[in-house]
Amino acid sequence: MYDVVQNRLLRWAALFLFFYSLILTLSPAVRERSWNVDYRLSHWVGYFIWLLLTTIANLASTKRLPDRDPYFLPGAALLSGWGLLTIWRLDPAFGVRQAAWLTICITLLIVMMRVPRSLAFLRQYKYVLLFGGLFLTSLTLILGTNPLGVGPRLWLGCCGVYFQPSEPLKLLLVVYLAAYLADRYPIRLTSFPLLMPTIILTGIALLLLLVQRDLGTASIFILVYTMILFIVTGRKRVLLGAIVLAVSALLTGYFFVDIIRIRVNGWINPWIDPSGDSFQIVQSLLAIANGGLAGRGPGLGSPRLVPVAISDFVYSAVAEETGLVGTIGLLLVIWLILVRGIIAALRAADRFRRLLAAGIVTYLGVQSLLIISGNLRLLPLTGVTLPFVSYGGSSLLTSFIAVAILLIISTPEDREPAPIVDPKPYLIIASVLGLGLAAAALTGAWWTLVRGADLLNRTDNARRAIADRYVPRGEIVDRNGQRINITEGESGDYRRVYLYPDLAPVTGYTHPIYGQAGIESSFDAYLRGLQGNPASAVWWERLVYGTPPPGLDLRLSIDLDLQRSADDLLGEHRGAIILMSAETGEILVMASHPSYDPNQLDLDGSELVKNISAPLLNRATQGLYPLGMALTPLVQARFSVSIPGADALQDFYRQLGMYEAPRIDLPAAFDSRDVGPEALVASPLNVLLAASTLSNDGVIPPPRIALAVDTNEQGWVILPPIGEPVAVISPSAADDAAISLLVKGKPYWSHALQSVDTKSSVTWLIGGSVPDWGGVPVALVVALEEGNIPYAEKIQELILGMMHAK
Numbered sequence: 001m002y003d004v005v006q007n008r009l010l011r012w013a014a015l016f017l018f019f020y021s022l023i024l025t026l027s028p029a030v031r032e033r034s035w036n037v038d039y040r041l042s043h044w045v046g047y048f049i050w051l052l053l054t055t056i057a058n059l060a061s062t063k064r065l066p067d068r069d070p071y072f073l074p075g076a077a078l079l080s081g082w083g084l085l086t087i088w089r090l091d092p093a094f095g096v097r098q099a100a101w102l103t104i105c106i107t108l109l110i111v112m113m114r115v116p117r118s119l120a121f122l123r124q125y126k127y128v129l130l131f132g133g134l135f136l137t138s139l140t141l142i143l144g145t146n147p148l149g150v151g152p153r154l155w156l157g158c159c160g161v162y163f164q165p166s167e168p169l170k171l172l173l174v175v176y177l178a179a180y181l182a183d184r185y186p187i188r189l190t191s192f193p194l195l196m197p198t199i200i201l202t203g204i205a206l207l208l209l210l211v212q213r214d215l216g217t218a219s220i221f222i223l224v225y226t227m228i229l230f231i232v233t234g235r236k237r238v239l240l241g242a243i244v245l246a247v248s249a250l251l252t253g254y255f256f257v258d259i260i261r262i263r264v265n266g267w268i269n270p271w272i273d274p275s276g277d278s279f280q281i282v283q284s285l286l287a288i289a290n291g292g293l294a295g296r297g298p299g300l301g302s303p304r305l306v307p308v309a310i311s312d313f314v315y316s317a318v319a320e321e322t323g324l325v326g327t328i329g330l331l332l333v334i335w336l337i338l339v340r341g342i343i344a345a346l347r348a349a350d351r352f353r354r355l356l357a358a359g360i361v362t363y364l365g366v367q368s369l370l371i372i373s374g375n376l377r378l379l380p381l382t383g384v385t386l387p388f389v390s391y392g393g394s395s396l397l398t399s400f401i402a403v404a405i406l407l408i409i410s411t412p413e414d415r416e417p418a419p420i421v422d423p424k425p426y427l428i429i430a431s432v433l434g435l436g437l438a439a440a441a442l443t444g445a446w447w448t449l450v451r452g453a454d455l456l457n458r459t460d461n462a463r464r465a466i467a468d469r470y471v472p473r474g475e476i477v478d479r480n481g482q483r484i485n486i487t488e489g490e491s492g493d494y495r496r497v498y499l500y501p502d503l504a505p506v507t508g509y510t511h512p513i514y515g516q517a518g519i520e521s522s523f524d525a526y527l528r529g530l531q532g533n534p535a536s537a538v539w540w541e542r543l544v545y546g547t548p549p550p551g552l553d554l555r556l557s558i559d560l561d562l563q564r565s566a567d568d569l570l571g572e573h574r575g576a577i578i579l580m581s582a583e584t585g586e587i588l589v590m591a592s593h594p595s596y597d598p599n600q601l602d603l604d605g606s607e608l609v610k611n612i613s614a615p616l617l618n619r620a621t622q623g624l625y626p627l628g629m630a631l632t633p634l635v636q637a638r639f640s641v642s643i644p645g646a647d648a649l650q651d652f653y654r655q656l657g658m659y660e661a662p663r664i665d666l667p668a669a670f671d672s673r674d675v676g677p678e679a680l681v682a683s684p685l686n687v688l689l690a691a692s693t694l695s696n697d698g699v700i701p702p703p704r705i706a707l708a709v710d711t712n713e714q715g716w717v718i719l720p721p722i723g724e725p726v727a728v729i730s731p732s733a734a735d736d737a738a739i740s741l742l743v744k745g746k747p748y749w750s751h752a753l754q755s756v757d758t759k760s761s762v763t764w765l766i767g768g769s770v771p772d773w774g775g776v777p778v779a780l781v782v783a784l785e786e787g788n789i790p791y792a793e794k795i796q797e798l799i800l801g802m803m804h805a806k
Contacts, residue, residue: 071337090303478555
């Protein structure tokens with residue numbers, strides 16, 4: 001019966017890892033959508049090593065421990081194989097090392113199957129084993145090193161072979177506590193003389209770890225000690241005391257230990273410094289969110305963006321490539337080992353082995369929860385490894401020794417198990433660990449399903465830029481189909497090219513370092529294919545390729561010929577020009593100077609951010625200038641009979657939309673102060689929308705800059721405007737006002753002035769077509785950051801002349 005269950009579970013594990021390896025091999029072809037690629041093959045060495053070692057261990061356990069628990073070996077084998085392939089995928093060199101360590105670990109596991117089932121030698125030599133572990137750990141204070149060359153020196157060794165003594169010290173502490181307390185059972189909390197040796201030795205171990213700044217392992221020691229003490233005494237106040245002690249230690253460390261303060265701040269609010277001290281946790285959450293429900297697929301995510309992904313953040317690497325489903329499966333395997341460990345403890349032949357099994361379960365469960373919770377921002381980061389899964393020979397060796405002991409303890413003997421006075425503490429420990437794993441699963445679901453979209457849209461999510469290298473982004477074209485922003489290159493090397501850089505303040509950019517701006521940001525979902533495609537197509541592309549589908553082209557209302565003329569006219573002058581169809585609200589020209597070249601962001605990006613002339617600013621929608629008397633013609637048209645009071649005038653300006661941002665798919669600024677019109681500042685777009693009333697029968701149209709998106713199923717689909725037209729002036733009054741401002745000999749009206757406040761000076765020119773224009777009615781605004789009315793009038797003459805000729 002036991003053999004059948006174990007064999008079946010191992011076959012399922014082998015099948016899972018086989019398909020995992022197969023997908024890893026094919027992942028380059030999937031990512032580049034081509035069969036002509038370099039396939040991943042080296043990880044098959046790791047898979048076959050795992051398969052051979054697991055087969056031998058299975059045969060050995062069948063022979064040496066025929067009645068052992070059939071779940072321990074498959075659970076440990078699956079976790080270690082999963083971890084091995086994940087590490088190999090992240091870094092083949094470390095994958096080879098992990099395979100070597102796995103060989104040593106399973107060999108030792110097989111050897112330990114020959115150990116007498118009483119484990120009496122552990123009980124007999126508890127002091128020797130613990131003092132040996134303490135001695136090796138203390139040596140790191142003198143001879144310690146770090147394989148990475150930086151960070152705490154917690155390892156002994158050289159020449160590429162390193163060993164971390166604090167890892168087996170956890171298990172040795174469990175062995176000592178189980179042996180010592182079993183000999184003195186029952187224990188009361190008031191029995192301080194009996195408990196004093198355990199307190200002293202645990203304190204020495206903690207002191208060594210604190211000196212080394214190995215705070216994660218120190219946390220494990222505290223939790224393991226208190227949980228074992230709870231099992232022995234059955235007093236819940238021990239757990240409450242542990243919570244109080246942990247919180248007190250955390251608060252003390254926060255105020256006196258820099259690394260604890262950094263980790264606690266990163267835990268409480270990682271968004272304050274996402275590129276600095278909180279970089280690891282933010283990238284971990286981005287990886288988890290990127291995994292979604294089913295994952296990007298083995299080899300198709302970007303887990304290497306998370307620092308130390310092979311060790312401290314291996315859980316986030318698994319989450320990104322196997323998704324919420326994969327992580328829940330991982331948690332269930334861990335839970336299976338913990339539950340079977342508690343069952344083995346309850347069925348143990350004597351009190352020592354019962355406490356030993358419960359202690360091992362506590363150690364494995366607590367360490368798993370600490371690192372998983374740190375990856376999920378459920379708890380502060382501790383920097384420990386995930387048992388069986390993370391890279392690290394010391395951790396892997398300790399985990400397999402722990403499983404070997406559980407296998408031995410789970411093998412029944414001829415005599416009856418030792419009587420259990422009260423099994424409740426064991427069940428409470430199992431419940432606490434189970435609730436912790438359930439909380440981890442729910443937290444993973446929160447970051448994946450609830451917060452996932454927000455996280456993935458962050459500008460510091462480099463995964464977007466990586467996906468853009470493999471999937472063509474949609475083009476941006478003008479109203480006549482002339483290309484503005486395009487994608488060039490081949491899969492794996494797609495890059496964004498900006499054919500008309502002068503329009504950059506409007507169309508923006510998409511960049512792996514500087515994020516996104518303008519139209520590229522506002523319509524990113526269409527340009528990346530996430531919107532406008534059927535949900536099933538998006539889901540399929542994500543499932544199969546781990547990326548969005550090819551992006552959709554976007555048509556703007558901009559007329560590139562008119563735009564070039566406006567940019568040429570604006571030249572070195574700072575300011576903005578906007579030309580709009582007064583009837584439909586379609587923006588035909590939107591010029592903002594100075595501009596910049598988004599093709600040169602790699603070279604000039606940092607300087608552009610600091611440039612005092614603010615070339616990145618779209619002055620047409622974000623520039624705020626003193627309004628002065630720019631809207632006087634509209635006031636006269638609205639209040640033709642009487643002079644309005646201050647309140648009436650302010651209400652009219654509110655109707656014109658001067659106290660709110662224009663509703664357009666671009667970043668837009670407005671004056672949020674509750675001030676009168678005489679002190680108001682406004683953007684050129686706000687002024688243009690108001691001025692358009694004189695060329696559109698007193699109606700303000702909703703502005704539009706994106707007209708349509710080219711979908712795969714329906715072709716060009718019209719995008720609706722944001723908002724509705726608003727009538728603010730009677731048609732006759734608007735026509736009369738336009739005619740009264742008619743430029744002699746021209747079919748358009750004009751009003752120009754210079755407005756000055758304490759901070760800036762601006763030349764405003766508003767104008768537009770008159771009723772007998774003969775074509776599409778238009779409105780124009782020119783804002784120059786200088787006193788130059790004649791040049792503003794020249795711009796109007798040339799721009800409206802070209803428009804009228806069309």
